[in-house]
Amino acid sequence: MSKRLYSYAGKILWIDLTANVAKKLDTNYKLARDLIGARGFGAKILWDNLKPEVNPLTPDNILVISIGPLAGTTAQSFSRFFVMFKSPLTGTYFRSVGGGYFGAEMKFAGYDAIVVSGRAKKPTYLWIHDNEVEFRDASNIWGLLTNYSTELLLEETDESARLITIGPAGEKLVKMASIQTDDQRSAARGGGGTVLGSKNLKAIVVKGTKRKVELFDEGLFKETVKEQIEKYRKSPAFENFRSLGTNGIVYLFYTLGHFPTYNFKQLELENVDRFKPETLETYVVKYGGCYGCAMGCWQFMKISKGPFAGHVWDKPEYETYWSLGGALGITNVEAIMYANMLCDLYGVDTISTGSTIAMAYELYEKGILTKRETDGLELNWGDPEPLIELIRKIALKEGIGRILAEGSRKAAELIGRGAEKYAMHIKGLELPAYDPRVAKAHGLSLATSPIGGSHELGWNRYELLGIPEKIDPVSPEGKGLICKEAQDETAFNEAAGGCNFPLSNLMNYDELIAKLLYSATGVGEFKDPKYLWMVGERIFNLERAFNVREKVTRKDDTVPERILVTTYPRTPAKGSLFELDKMLDEYYKARSWDIETGIPTRKKLEELDLKYVADELEQLGCYRPRNISK
Amino acid sequence: MRIHVEFVGMVAEKAKRKCVWLETEVNTTVETLFFKVFPSFLGKEVAETLFKSFLNREIIVVVNGTLTTEFTTMLNDGDKVYFFPMASGG
Numbered sequence: 100m101s102k103r104l105y106s107y108a109g110k111i112l113w114i115d116l117t118a119n120v121a122k123k124l125d126t127n128y129k130l131a132r133d134l135i136g137a138r139g140f141g142a143k144i145l146w147d148n149l150k151p152e153v154n155p156l157t158p159d160n161i162l163v164i165s166i167g168p169l170a171g172t173t174a175q176s177f178s179r180f181f182v183m184f185k186s187p188l189t190g191t192y193f194r195s196v197g198g199g200y201f202g203a204e205m206k207f208a209g210y211d212a213i214v215v216s217g218r219a220k221k222p223t224y225l226w227i228h229d230n231e232v233e234f235r236d237a238s239n240i241w242g243l244l245t246n247y248s249t250e251l252l253l254e255e256t257d258e259s260a261r262l263i264t265i266g267p268a269g270e271k272l273v274k275m276a277s278i279q280t281d282d283q284r285s286a287a288r289g290g291g292g293t294v295l296g297s298k299n300l301k302a303i304v305v306k307g308t309k310r311k312v313e314l315f316d317e318g319l320f321k322e323t324v325k326e327q328i329e330k331y332r333k334s335p336a337f338e339n340f341r342s343l344g345t346n347g348i349v350y351l352f353y354t355l356g357h358f359p360t361y362n363f364k365q366l367e368l369e370n371v372d373r374f375k376p377e378t379l380e381t382y383v384v385k386y387g388g389c390y391g392c393a394m395g396c397w398q399f400m401k402i403s404k405g406p407f408a409g410h411v412w413d414k415p416e417y418e419t420y421w422s423l424g425g426a427l428g429i430t431n432v433e434a435i436m437y438a439n440m441l442c443d444l445y446g447v448d449t450i451s452t453g454s455t456i457a458m459a460y461e462l463y464e465k466g467i468l469t470k471r472e473t474d475g476l477e478l479n480w481g482d483p484e485p486l487i488e489l490i491r492k493i494a495l496k497e498g499i500g501r502i503l504a505e506g507s508r509k510a511a512e513l514i515g516r517g518a519e520k521y522a523m524h525i526k527g528l529e530l531p532a533y534d535p536r537v538a539k540a541h542g543l544s545l546a547t548s549p550i551g552g553s554h555e556l557g558w559n560r561y562e563l564l565g566i567p568e569k570i571d572p573v574s575p576e577g578k579g580l581i582c583k584e585a586q587d588e589t590a591f592n593e594a595a596g597g598c599n600f601p602l603s604n605l606m607n608y609d610e611l612i613a614k615l616l617y618s619a620t621g622v623g624e625f626k627d628p629k630y631l632w633m634v635g636e637r638i639f640n641l642e643r644a645f646n647v648r649e650k651v652t653r654k655d656d657t658v659p660e661r662i663l664v665t666t667y668p669r670t671p672a673k674g675s676l677f678e679l680d681k682m683l684d685e686y687y688k689a690r691s692w693d694i695e696t697g698i699p700t701r702k703k704l705e706e707l708d709l710k711y712v713a714d715e716l717e718q719l720g721c722y723r724p725r726n727i728s729k
Numbered sequence: 730m731r732i733h734v735e736f737v738g739m740v741a742e743k744a745k746r747k748c749v750w751l752e753t754e755v756n757t758t759v760e761t762l763f764f765k766v767f768p769s770f771l772g773k774e775v776a777e778t779l780f781k782s783f784l785n786r787e788i789i790v791v792v793n794g795t796l797t798t799e800f801t802t803m804l805n806d807g808d809k810v811y812f813f814p815m816a817s818g819g
Contacts, residue, residue: 335782336816336817340816340818343738343816347814348818348819351737352819355791356794376737376739376814377737377742416819558819560817563817564815565789572796603817671793
């Protein structure tokens with residue numbers, strides 16, 4: 100396999116923090132051809148290098164930061180960085196993703212991936228400038244909020260460098276700690292920041308000078324990017340995304356019944372008018388966007404009144420209006436903006452943090468948590484003051500924050516007294532702002548996602564917005580296949596390093612991605628969109644196999660009890676339950692997985708050229724006897 | 730019968746209205762709204778622009794919390810009809 104790879108950076112950087120060693124290995128042609136890059140690389144590197152049942156917070160855990168082959172090119176919306184690791188929150192495979200400029204800078208410095216293992220003896224940061232890799236003392240920035248650490252790191256290195264950093268929460272091993280970038284974006288979910296904290300790694304600063312990416316067929320590539328930009332401009336969602344990003348869907352999704360409130364107790368919210376786009380846009384003072392993205396969906400908002408007035412920060416996303424707002428009965432937009440900023444500064448995921456706090460509010464309402472246990476805070480629905488105090492307590496592990504910092508699943512276990520019923524998570528990851536009962540394929544994707552309760556790995560445009568055509572979101576019929584397709588499509592898009600927003604609007608689609616990948620890399624297989632779909636399925640199966648190795652089976656593909664036993668209260672799904680078992684049967688069938696266990700069959704894995712995975716699962720005794728002979 | 734119509738975000742800018750209760754005949758559909766009802770209070774030109782936007786999927790129509798892509802969706806007394814600009818993600 101000595102064929103030339105164009106457009107890839109060409110190297111994978113292996114960092115051993117225990118030994119203070121940096122090793123550069125060539126990006127292998129077979130790896131690139133079989134898994135494209137980004138999420139695909141992460142899944143494969145974790146499978147090959149992590150032993151089952153490794154404690155995520157030990158030096159043995161590995162964290163992979165990787166980009167796709169289109170990063171740093173003019174291809175639109177393909178310069179994201181992906182972070183894969185074993186999650187301390189879920190105990191499963193995890194993939195987190197961030198935007199901004201860090202991904203492109205990795206490419207310019209010459210790396211398709213950075214693989215971090217071991218644990219540094221003292222607080223450390225990595226300063227990577229082209230071929231040079233320095234392990235630097237981070238003692239002076241340890242403990243700092245992300246904005247201060249960013250400022251100091253850029254001063255110490257290069258003002259034009261790009262970086263990722265953790266905040267105090269990651270250092271203190273708060274389970275939902277995020278990874279922040281220098282431009283207020285984050286790879287927030289799953290505790291990537293916690294893993295970096297456990298490795299004593301405060302930050303990675305990157306600067307590259309190889310800013311011209313060599314393409315296989317420059318003419319075809321340019322033509323395809325032109326086609327892509329035209330498609331963007333013609334898309335009905337383009338201008339709306341540019342002007343408000345995901346703020347444009349808060350009121351829409353509330354109206355459609357996707358926006359659960361009061362810790363999933365209900366779907367109504369007083370004063371929801373405050374989340375209308377025409378109101379939210381009044382706070383916008385500045386616009387921006389990720390590297391190489393015409394959509395540019397960043398809006399910076401200024402808190403214009405109240406006790407938090409004056410702060411300008413990247414806007415809360417749709418999910419955050421929910422987790423730090425609707426989930427707590429809060430509609431005070433200024434308070435939500437401030438709480439969002441605090442999460443970024445301390446370095447915690449807004450979804451998991453808000454959702455865990457929402458559980459605490461409900462436990463307080465139910466009398467399961469008392470005022471004595473909440474450090475004197477009165478956790479009353481709609482009141483943002485305890486929210487703001489709890490974010491700080493969680494991030495610094497103070498008082499009740501020490502328990503809540505474990506995430507909702509573990510915190511509920513620690514609290515006991517029936518608290519588990521109110522923890523809204525799947526596989527330990529807090530649910531996002533979607534009610535599974537009103538969009539069943541989407542709900543099924545949450546239940547079966549390899550990273551737990553995430554909306555990102557199979558966002559279902561058919562159900563949620565009727566794109567390209569509407570299917571009945573409430574019926575459970577046929578949802579197994581629709582769910583699988585959305586998951587596989589997302590997987591190959593993310594292997595290419597792509598953002599899911601343009602995918603959800605069909606601005607990017609399989610044929611276009613195939614043309615971009617082929618003309619950039621020269622890998623012949625990428626020309627065929629069907630091949631990309633197969634790679635998506637391969638990645639999804641590899642991720643599932645990782646989890647099977649961690650003892651995940653059908654029993655774990657579920658949703659919180661509240662969703663399973665309570666009927667949906669309003670149109671369009673009034674009276675509907677989440678028909679989990681029926682849909683799981685259909686889903687496993689669509690995936691050719693064992694219906695009883697949810698484990699990928701040997702036949703399916705071999706079809707996807709993953710025989711080595713099937714062999715290992717068999718060796719570990721993951722297959723029931725009847726599958727062994729297949 | 731009476732129906733409640735709400736224009737949201739950029740659609741409200743186009744319609745120059747936010748919310749309105751409309752008196753309509755029975756058997757009103759989404760299509761009738763665009764062709765018979767809107768011209769009378771938004772003006773013919775705006776009504777046509779909105780209809781074109783609906784056809785091009787630039788506008789999302791939600792009736793009582795249900796996404797509606799059909800012209801023929803029948804409206805009933807007391808219905809709430811929302812017109813949103815197309816957006817996505819989350």
